[in-house]
Amino acid sequence: MPGTPNYTGLAGHSHDTLPQAGVLLVNLGTPDAPTAAAVRPYLAQFLGDPRVIEYPRLLWMAILHGVILRVRPKRSAHAYARIWTEQGSPLRVGSEALAAALQTELGRRRPGPIRVALAMRYGKPAVADTIAQLQREGVRRLLVLPLYPQYSATSTGSVFDAVADTIKGLRWPPELRQINDYHAEPAYIAALADSVRAHWERNGRGEKLLMSFHGIPERYLRNGDPYFCQCHATARLLREALGLSADEAPMSFQSRVGRERWLHPYTDETVKAFGAQGIKRIDVISPGFAVDCLETLEEIAMQNGEFFREAGGDTLSYIPCLNATSTHVDAIADLVLRHTQGWPEFAEDYDAAAAAVRLAEARERARKAGAHA
Numbered sequence: 001m002p003g004t005p006n007y008t009g010l011a012g013h014s015h016d017t018l019p020q021a022g023v024l025l026v027n028l029g030t031p032d033a034p035t036a037a038a039v040r041p042y043l044a045q046f047l048g049d050p051r052v053i054e055y056p057r058l059l060w061m062a063i064l065h066g067v068i069l070r071v072r073p074k075r076s077a078h079a080y081a082r083i084w085t086e087q088g089s090p091l092r093v094g095s096e097a098l099a100a101a102l103q104t105e106l107g108r109r110r111p112g113p114i115r116v117a118l119a120m121r122y123g124k125p126a127v128a129d130t131i132a133q134l135q136r137e138g139v140r141r142l143l144v145l146p147l148y149p150q151y152s153a154t155s156t157g158s159v160f161d162a163v164a165d166t167i168k169g170l171r172w173p174p175e176l177r178q179i180n181d182y183h184a185e186p187a188y189i190a191a192l193a194d195s196v197r198a199h200w201e202r203n204g205r206g207e208k209l210l211m212s213f214h215g216i217p218e219r220y221l222r223n224g225d226p227y228f229c230q231c232h233a234t235a236r237l238l239r240e241a242l243g244l245s246a247d248e249a250p251m252s253f254q255s256r257v258g259r260e261r262w263l264h265p266y267t268d269e270t271v272k273a274f275g276a277q278g279i280k281r282i283d284v285i286s287p288g289f290a291v292d293c294l295e296t297l298e299e300i301a302m303q304n305g306e307f308f309r310e311a312g313g314d315t316l317s318y319i320p321c322l323n324a325t326s327t328h329v330d331a332i333a334d335l336v337l338r339h340t341q342g343w344p345e346f347a348e349d350y351d352a353a354a355a356a357v358r359l360a361e362a363r364e365r366a367r368k369a370g371a372h373a
């Protein structure tokens with residue numbers, strides 16, 4: 001890196017700076033613009049991921065490129081256009097705000113330096129580029145935190161693939177820790193419960209609290225994906241925190257794509273059934289999304305709101321994701337603190353890092369004295 005002393009002259013790493021710890025937040029990714037031209041390459045990468053679509057490879061690639069990528073980008077772009085902001089895609093804006101807030105919070109709580117970075121699994125900034133940048137900044141220990149509370153092979157598993165592919169190519173990989181999930185984390189459940197209570201205080205209370213999670217094909221559950229069970233655990237814990245029954249706070253699965261059977265019950269069918277039963281107002285929360293995105297702002301608040309009214313309901317009141325709220329940031333900071341325990345960068349007296357600084361200073365003196373070419 002220009003300007004950084006690197007007496008070896010080697011590219012890609014510097015060990016004359018204070019060793020750093022890093023937290024890599026990873027979210028799904030989003031197109032660069034709400035246009036078919038921008039959505040197409042994003043969907044090609046996303047739906048070309050064998051973790052997402054477990055289907056015979058050649059056949060799927062033919063269907064994806066021959067059929068789906070000719071039709072879906074235009075439809076998706078139209079949906080994205082409904083939620084796009086002046087700053088860009090809500091998923092990107094919200095994820096960046098969360099990363100910045102986490103950086104500040106960790107700076108307050110941590111005795112040692114820690115660098116928070118954000119990568120996207122699909123699109124930019126790529127996981128590999130972000131890890132390379134962190135290494136240039138001297139990150140030697142890295143905690144990977146996918147922004148998915150519940151583990152699924154399709155989401156979290158795929159982030160781990162991207163990290164593993166990156167690490168495989170590095171001569172000197174960072175020490176690595178990864179968080180599988182935080183679906184039952186008390187601070188996360190408490191933050192969700194707080195946000196529901198705050199929503200009720202501001203807007204009144206619906207007859208149901210529907211907890212809607214992103215779906216996956218049911219086949220993946222049968223093959224061992226723990227996602228369904230973790231969604232159920234989150235839902236049960238949130239009910240308990242709010243003192244609600246399963247009838248008062250049911251759960252459902254949204255965002256089904258294709259003809260295969262996905263996890264049940266489906267959100268759209270559930271919402272329509274509530275409308276048909278004469279229920280006038282429902283509150284909907286999406287506890288599987290850390291940050292608001294197409295699937296919450298467009299699919300839940302807009303599309304399912306319309307379904308509910310068409311079926312006879314009045315109001316679908318959407319409860320936003322935790323986004324960059326302080327309770328969310330606190331919960332994520334708790335997770336980071338727990339998972340970085342024992343790292344010398346964070347020792348109270350900061351011995352190891354101080355030793356590294358002394359070493360770097362000695363090297364710099366040696367370099368100036370011309371002792372090291």
Ligand SMILES: C=CC1=C(C)c2cc3[nH]c(cc4nc(cc5[nH]c(cc1n2)c(C)c5CCC(=O)O)C(CCC(=O)O)=C4C)c(C)c3C=C
Pocket residue numbers: 028029030031052053072076089091148152154155214215216217227255257288289292293294295
């Ligand atoms: C077709 C297979 C899909 C699986 C399996 C899947 C799992 C899954 N997805 C998320 C989180 C998000 N998905 C988002 C958008 C989105 N998802 C799919 C398909 C699958 N997802 C598609 C095709 C799309 C793109 C939009 C569209 O064309 O409908 C998003 C929002 C992205 C944004 O830009 O706002 C998120 C977030 C999880 C957590 C998950 C498995 C548990």
Ligand SMILES: [Fe+2]
Pocket residue numbers: 008010015
């Ligand atoms: Fe070196």
Ligand SMILES: [Fe+2]
Pocket residue numbers: 214255
């Ligand atoms: Fe998805």
